[in-house]
Amino acid sequence: MEIVDRYGLSLALIEPHELAAEPWAAAAGRTADSGVGPGAGVDVDVDVVRMERPPAELWDELAGRGFLRKPATVTWVAELGSGEEEFLARLDTKARQDVRRARRRAQAAGLREVVEEPVSKRTLEAFLALYEERVAQMRFGVPFALGYRDAVLHGPEKFCGVFAYAGDELAGGCLVLELPERDAAVVRFSAVSAQWRRHSLARALYFSAMRVARAKGYARVTLGNEPNLLGHLTQPGLFHFKTGMGFAAVPSQDFGDPDGHDEADLVLSLRALGDPTLILAYAGPGAAPEYPLAARLISDSPVPTAPYRAPFLASVTRSAPRCGRRTGA
Numbered sequence: 021m022e023i024v025d026r027y028g029l030s031l032a033l034i035e036p037h038e039l040a041a042e043p044w045a046a047a048a049g050r051t052a053d054s055g056v057g058p059g060a061g062v063d064v065d066v067d068v069v070r071m072e073r074p075p076a077e078l079w080d081e082l083a084g085r086g087f088l089r090k091p092a093t094v095t096w097v098a099e100l101g102s103g104e105e106e107f108l109a110r111l112d113t114k115a116r117q118d119v120r121r122a123r124r125r126a127q128a129a130g131l132r133e134v135v136e137e138p139v140s141k142r143t144l145e146a147f148l149a150l151y152e153e154r155v156a157q158m159r160f161g162v163p164f165a166l167g168y169r170d171a172v173l174h175g176p177e178k179f180c181g182v183f184a185y186a187g188d189e190l191a192g193g194c195l196v197l198e199l200p201e202r203d204a205a206v207v208r209f210s211a212v213s214a215q216w217r218r219h220s221l222a223r224a225l226y227f228s229a230m231r232v233a234r235a236k237g238y239a240r241v242t243l244g245n246e247p248n249l250l251g252h253l254t255q256p257g258l259f260h261f262k263t264g265m266g267f268a269a270v271p272s273q274d275f276g277d278p279d280g281h282d283e284a285d286l287v288l289s290l291r292a293l294g295d296p297t298l299i300l301a302y303a304g305p306g307a308a309p310e311y312p313l314a315a316r317l318i319s320d321s322p323v324p325t326a327p328y329r330a331p332f333l334a335s336v337t338r339s340a341p342r343c344g345r346r347t348g349a
Contacts, residue, residue: 023066028160029252029292032066036075039082044069044288067293068249069286086342087284088301088316091271096243097204098267100234104227107266115264119227122220126184131191131221135232137180139172139195146190147183151211160253160292165195165209179208182228184221191216194225196232202276204240205233226265245272249285251297251318259298259315259328268332269300269313287318288343296323296338303334 021043022033032044044066072092074082079089101107108116126133136143148165155161172179172195183193192212196205207229212221233241243262246269250256262269273280282302290297296319303314315328317338325336 027162027253030065030067032069034069034071036071036078039078067289067291069288071284073281074284082284085286087286088299089282089284090248090299090301091273092248092281092283093245093272093277094248094269094300095245095272095275095277096262096267096269097275098241100230100239100241104231111266118220118264119223122223125219126221126224129186132185133228134183134185135180136183139179139181141173143181143183144169144172147193147211150190150213151209154211162253180232182225182232184225192221192225194229196229203238204242205236205238206242206244208244223265242275243267245277248300249297251294255294256296256298263330287341289341290320295319298328
C-alpha cells in the first residue's frame with residue numbers, strides 16, 4: 021500500500037493482493053472498535069482507499085468490503101440538436117427559466133459578447149487572471165487552465181473563446197476546444213467574476229458556447245472530463261448545475277478518453293472532503309451499458325437524495341463514511 025497526497029486528499033493506493041489484509045486499517049497504528057464493519061473505527065490519516073483498474077474477479081469482494089467501483093473520470097456530454105429552442109425544451113421548467121433569466125440580466129446590464137477565434141494573448145491573460153481568482157477561493161483549488169496557455173495560443177489543438185465584457189472589463193468567459201474526430205466541442209474552462217457569478221452569467225456563456233459549436237456543425241458538446249469524487253476538487257453543486265443544463269455523465273473511456281479507466285474507492289473519512297461527497301458508481305458489478313451509473317452520496321448525517329436524481333442515473337443512495345464521524349476534525 022502506498023499513501024499519497026492528492027491535492028490535500030490522503031489517498032491509500034492498494035494492489036489486488038493486499039485487499040484481504042486491509043492494510044489501511046493499521047495505517048495510523050491504532051484502532052478503535054466502533055462496530056460498523058470491516059476497517060471500522062480506524063482513527064487514520066487516510067481519507068480514501070483506492071484500487072486502480074480492479075480485476076473482474078475482485079468486483080464482488082470489493083463491493084462486500086464497502087468499495088464503490090466507478091469510472092475514475094466522467095465526461096459530461098449533451099447532444100446539441102438542431103437548435104437552441106429544441107435544446108431548451110429538453111430542460112425542466114426551472115432550468116429553462118434560470119437560463120433565460122441569466123440572459124436577460126446580461127442584456128439589461130449591457131454586457132457585450134465577443135467570440136474570439138483564435139483567442140488573443142491579451143484576452144487569454146485577462147481570462148486566466150479571472151480563473152486564478154476563482155480557483156484561489158476553493159478549498160483545494162488547482163489552476164489546471166494555466167497549463168493550457170501555450171496550447172490555446174499556439175495549438176496544435178484548436179481553441180476558440182466566448183467572452184462577456186462590461187465596458188472594457190472582462191466579466192466572464194469560457195474556452196472551447198474543438199474535437200472534430202469525436203464530432204464534439206468541449207467547454208474546457210470557464211470563469212466569471214464574483215459579481216456576475218451571483219447573476220448566473222456562466223449559464224448564459226455556456227449556452228453561447230453551445231450556439232458557437234452548433235454553428236460549426238458539431239453534434240455534441242461536453243464539459244470535459246472530471247474526477248469522479250465530487251467533494252474534493254469539485255463539489256456536488258456542480259452536479260446540479262450540469263444536469264440542470266441538460267448534460268449527462270458517462271465514463272470518460274466511453275467518450276474516447278485514452279486514459280479513462282475504472283477504479284474502486286472506499287471513503288473512510290470526510291476530513292478532507294465535502295459533506296456530502298458524491299460518487300457516480302456503477303449500478304452493478306459490470307461496466308456500462310449493461311450497468312448504468314448510480315449516485316452514491318456519502319455523508320456524516322442524513323441528507324435528502326431526491327436532489328441528486330437524474331434521467332441517466334439508475335438510483336440514488338446514501339451511506340456514511342466507513343470510519344464514521346470524526347469529531348473535532
